[in-house]
Amino acid sequence: MSESKWNRGVAVVGVGLSKFGAFKEKNSRDLFVEAYLDLINSMHRYDPKKVEAFYLGNFSSDQFEKQAHLAPILASWVGLSPIPTVRIEDACASGGVAIRQAALAIASGQYDVVLVGGVEKMTDLEIAAVTEALATAADTQFEVPAGFTFPGFYAAMASAYMHEYNAQRDAFYHVSIKNHSNGALNDKAQFGQTIRSIMESKKARAAQKGRPVPEWEDEIDFLSDPKGNPMIAWPMTLFDCSPVSDGAAVALLVSEDLASTFTDTPIYLVGSGQASDGALPERETLSSIPAAEEAGRQAYHMANLSPKDIDLAEVHDCFTIAEIIATEDLGFFERGAGWQAAIEGKTARKGDHPVNTSGGLKSKGHPVGATGVGQVAEIWKQLNGIAGERQVPGDPKIGLTHNVGGTGQTCVVNIFERRDLNG
Amino acid sequence: MSESKWNRGVAVVGVGLSKFGAFKEKNSRDLFVEAYLDLINSMHRYDPKKVEAFYLGNFSSDQFEKQAHLAPILASWVGLSPIPTVRIEDACASGGVAIRQAALAIASGQYDVVLVGGVEKMTDLEIAAVTEALATAADTQFEVPAGFTFPGFYAAMASAYMHEYNAQRDAFYHVSIKNHSNGALNDKAQFGQTIRSIMESKKARAAQKGRPVPEWEDEIDFLSDPKGNPMIAWPMTLFDCSPVSDGAAVALLVSEDLASTFTDTPIYLVGSGQASDGALPERETLSSIPAAEEAGRQAYHMANLSPKDIDLAEVHDCFTIAEIIATEDLGFFERGAGWQAAIEGKTARKGDHPVNTSGGLKSKGHPVGATGVGQVAEIWKQLNGIAGERQVPGDPKIGLTHNVGGTGQTCVVNIFERRDLNG
Numbered sequence: 028m029s030e031s032k033w034n035r036g037v038a039v040v041g042v043g044l045s046k047f048g049a050f051k052e053k054n055s056r057d058l059f060v061e062a063y064l065d066l067i068n069s070m071h072r073y074d075p076k077k078v079e080a081f082y083l084g085n086f087s088s089d090q091f092e093k094q095a096h097l098a099p100i101l102a103s104w105v106g107l108s109p110i111p112t113v114r115i116e117d118a119c120a121s122g123g124v125a126i127r128q129a130a131l132a133i134a135s136g137q138y139d140v141v142l143v144g145g146v147e148k149m150t151d152l153e154i155a156a157v158t159e160a161l162a163t164a165a166d167t168q169f170e171v172p173a174g175f176t177f178p179g180f181y182a183a184m185a186s187a188y189m190h191e192y193n194a195q196r197d198a199f200y201h202v203s204i205k206n207h208s209n210g211a212l213n214d215k216a217q218f219g220q221t222i223r224s225i226m227e228s229k230k231a232r233a234a235q236k237g238r239p240v241p242e243w244e245d246e247i248d249f250l251s252d253p254k255g256n257p258m259i260a261w262p263m264t265l266f267d268c269s270p271v272s273d274g275a276a277v278a279l280l281v282s283e284d285l286a287s288t289f290t291d292t293p294i295y296l297v298g299s300g301q302a303s304d305g306a307l308p309e310r311e312t313l314s315s316i317p318a319a320e321e322a323g324r325q326a327y328h329m330a331n332l333s334p335k336d337i338d339l340a341e342v343h344d345c346f347t348i349a350e351i352i353a354t355e356d357l358g359f360f361e362r363g364a365g366w367q368a369a370i371e372g373k374t375a376r377k378g379d380h381p382v383n384t385s386g387g388l389k390s391k392g393h394p395v396g397a398t399g400v401g402q403v404a405e406i407w408k409q410l411n412g413i414a415g416e417r418q419v420p421g422d423p424k425i426g427l428t429h430n431v432g433g434t435g436q437t438c439v440v441n442i443f444e445r446r447d448l449n450g
Numbered sequence: 451m452s453e454s455k456w457n458r459g460v461a462v463v464g465v466g467l468s469k470f471g472a473f474k475e476k477n478s479r480d481l482f483v484e485a486y487l488d489l490i491n492s493m494h495r496y497d498p499k500k501v502e503a504f505y506l507g508n509f510s511s512d513q514f515e516k517q518a519h520l521a522p523i524l525a526s527w528v529g530l531s532p533i534p535t536v537r538i539e540d541a542c543a544s545g546g547v548a549i550r551q552a553a554l555a556i557a558s559g560q561y562d563v564v565l566v567g568g569v570e571k572m573t574d575l576e577i578a579a580v581t582e583a584l585a586t587a588a589d590t591q592f593e594v595p596a597g598f599t600f601p602g603f604y605a606a607m608a609s610a611y612m613h614e615y616n617a618q619r620d621a622f623y624h625v626s627i628k629n630h631s632n633g634a635l636n637d638k639a640q641f642g643q644t645i646r647s648i649m650e651s652k653k654a655r656a657a658q659k660g661r662p663v664p665e666w667e668d669e670i671d672f673l674s675d676p677k678g679n680p681m682i683a684w685p686m687t688l689f690d691c692s693p694v695s696d697g698a699a700v701a702l703l704v705s706e707d708l709a710s711t712f713t714d715t716p717i718y719l720v721g722s723g724q725a726s727d728g729a730l731p732e733r734e735t736l737s738s739i740p741a742a743e744e745a746g747r748q749a750y751h752m753a754n755l756s757p758k759d760i761d762l763a764e765v766h767d768c769f770t771i772a773e774i775i776a777t778e779d780l781g782f783f784e785r786g787a788g789w790q791a792a793i794e795g796k797t798a799r800k801g802d803h804p805v806n807t808s809g810g811l812k813s814k815g816h817p818v819g820a821t822g823v824g825q826v827a828e829i830w831k832q833l834n835g836i837a838g839e840r841q842v843p844g845d846p847k848i849g850l851t852h853n854v855g856g857t858g859q860t861c862v863v864n865i866f867e868r869r870d871l872n873g
Binding site: 032033034035056081086087089090092093094095096098099100102103107108109110111112113114115116117118124128131132133134135136137159160162163164165166167168301302303304305306309317318321322432433436437439 | 455456457458479504509510512513515516517518519521522523525526530531532533534535536537538539540541547551554555556557558559560582583585586587588589590591724725726727728729732740741744745855856859860862
C-alpha cells in the first residue's frame, strides 16, 4: 500500500456464505446465521469474543420485512452484543461500502477485528412490494416519474452502448452464458444446481450415444429461445437480468498485523475507492458509469496497481450490459471494446481477464445487501486456490470487487492481494 | 485524547440546522439544503471543493418518502458529486452513529474533511404509515407481535423505573417543562415559537396588571391539565412524548490539524463510544439502558474524563423517562436519583448538570435521522458561547451527546471539547 493514506493495513481472514436463492422458510436472521456458521466452520482460530464491531450491508429490510434497525438484531442473534453495530445502505452497493467502512474503522485504530455482513430477504413477498421497493433505489423525483424501472434503466444504457459502439446483441448472450456456466460450478449459486443438472443430463446422453461430451459454454443454448428467454426491456431479455434473491454473506476483517493470528491464508485489502453521482438524466453519456471509473481509479492508485495486474474480478452484473460496461470502466478493455471481448471469451475463467467466476449476480443471485460481501468471498476462495471446479488457472494473486448502487449513484471498488509468506 | 487508540484527532468546524417542525411543502432534499445553507452562511472559510466524503444519518426515507439511496442524491443536490457518500441507519441513533463513522473515517487517514448530514421527513404522510414505519425500528419477531409501539416500550420502562425507585410521576412533568422552556429560546425548535408566544403573552399581561413577570418554569403549567395533556400509555402523557418532525442537520468534521484553517472556534471530538443490545425482552432490567452506559463508559475512557467533567449534555429524550434514565446511564446521577434531580432542577440551564438546552427531542423535535447531528449543533453553539438566550452560564468547555436507537439496541455517546487557543 505504498500510495495509501490509511494509517494501517487491513486483511480479510475468513468468509462465509449462505446459499443464495429463494427460500420461503428463511428470513434475514436465518440467512445471516447460515453465513455466519459457514464462516465459523471454515476457520480454525475464530473467537467471537475478539470481534469488536459489526458492519451490515442491507438495502431495505425496512420495506422487505418491515424490519429496520437490523444490525443490532443480527449481532444479538449470534451472541455478539454489546459490540457497536452499524447498518450501511447505498442501494445495491451496500455490501461493498460496508466492507470499505469496516476497513476504514480498522485503519482508524478504533477496532482491530470487525465482522462485516450483508443480507437481503427479497422473495416470498408480494411481487408488487419487491418491484416497488427496488424502485426506491432510483430517484423518485427525476427517474421514477419518467416511467423507468431498473430493467428500463439498463436497457437504455444497453441501447446507448450498442448505438455508440455498433455493438451486437450477441455480446449480452455471451455474458449470460459465461456467468451461468461459472455459476453451475458454485454450490452456493441460486441457479447453480439447475444449470448443472441440465448439463449433467446432456453429458450423460452424449456419453450414452458415444457423442463428444459437450463443454458448458457450447451447450447452454436455451438463451436463444425466445419462448424460454422473453424480452423484458429491449435489448435486455430475461436472461440478461439478475434474479430476485435471498442470501447473506460475511467477511472477517482485521488489522494487517493480526492477520496471521487468525489464519494462514489472509488476503489483504490493498486498494479501495468509492464515488457517487447524480441521477441518470444528469449524465453526459449512458454508455459508461463515471463513478465506477472514479472508484477504480482511486483503488488502483492506492494499490499502486493497474488494470493489467488484476488476475480476476467480481463485477456488478445486475444486467449483462452492466458487466460489459464494468470491464471498460475498470480499464480491462478500451471503451467500446468490452462487448467484443465478451464474445471472444476474454472474460471467461480461462480467458485473459476472468470476470465473475462465482457466476456473478446473474447466476449466483443478487440478494442486494449481500452481493458486495459475497464478491469478497469469491475473491478469497480464488486467491487461496480453494474455488474447486471453477478455480481460475495460473495461481491468481490479485482480485478486484466492483459493486454498484442504482445506476451508478454509488460505486465502490476494492482490491485484494494474497501475499506469499516468503514474499 | 490521551487514552484514544485513534490514529489522529477530529474536530467539528461548523454546523447547520434547518428549522425543525412539520412542513407540508418540504421534502428531505429541501430540509437538507436548508441545513447546508445554514452551515455555509455561518462559516467564513467554507470551500465545498475541500469536502471529501458525505455521511448521512437517515432512519427510513425508504418508507417515509419511498426514496432509498438518499446519500448520493443529497450530495448531488448540493453539488458535491462525485465524493463517496454513505447512508448510516441505526434507527433513532442514525445521526449520532453517522458522526462517529465520519470521525473514524478521518482518523483512518482516508479523508481530511467530511460532511455529516442527518435528515428525516416524517409529517404530511398518512398517519398509519408513520406509525407503521416507526414500529419497524422495534424487533418484529419479539417486540411488535406482543402489541408494543414505542410509547408502550417507554411506558413500560417508566413503570419499571417508578416501581424500582419509588419515583413520582411529577418528575416526568419537570423534564417536559424544562425542555419546553429551553426550546422556547431556540428559534429552530418545533415548539419553540408556540411556547414562546404563550409566555410572551403571559409576561405582557403580568406587566399590564403590575404583577411580577413570571419565569418560564413557573408558568408552563398546561401540562397538569388532563384535557390538554391526555394519557398516551401510562404513565406517559402526550407531553412526555417527542413529536413527529421534519428536519435536517449538518456538521463539518475535519482532521484535528486542519481545524484552524476552517474556523477560529473548532470543537474537538475527544471521546466517542458505541454499543448495541438485543430486544427489550432479553434485558434483566427495564430501568436502565445498558448499551448507553457502555457507550458512555467508552467515551469517558477515550476522553479521560468523568461525568462530573461534563458541562452540558444533549440526551435522547424521545420520552421524558428516557432523559431521566439517560442522566443515570451517563453517571450524572446515581441509579434511582435521576427523577429527584429532575424535580430539583439540577438539569436546568442554570443547574449543576444542564441537559437538553436546545429543548431536546421533546421541544426541538425529533426528525429521526437528524436528531444525533442536531445534538452536535447545540453543543457547538453552547461551547462557543453563541447559544443566545439559552446560553449555559459559566463558560462551558465540555459537552456530551447521547443518541439512542430503538429502546437501546444502538447507543452512541460523543464528547466534545473547546480548547482555548492559549490553553
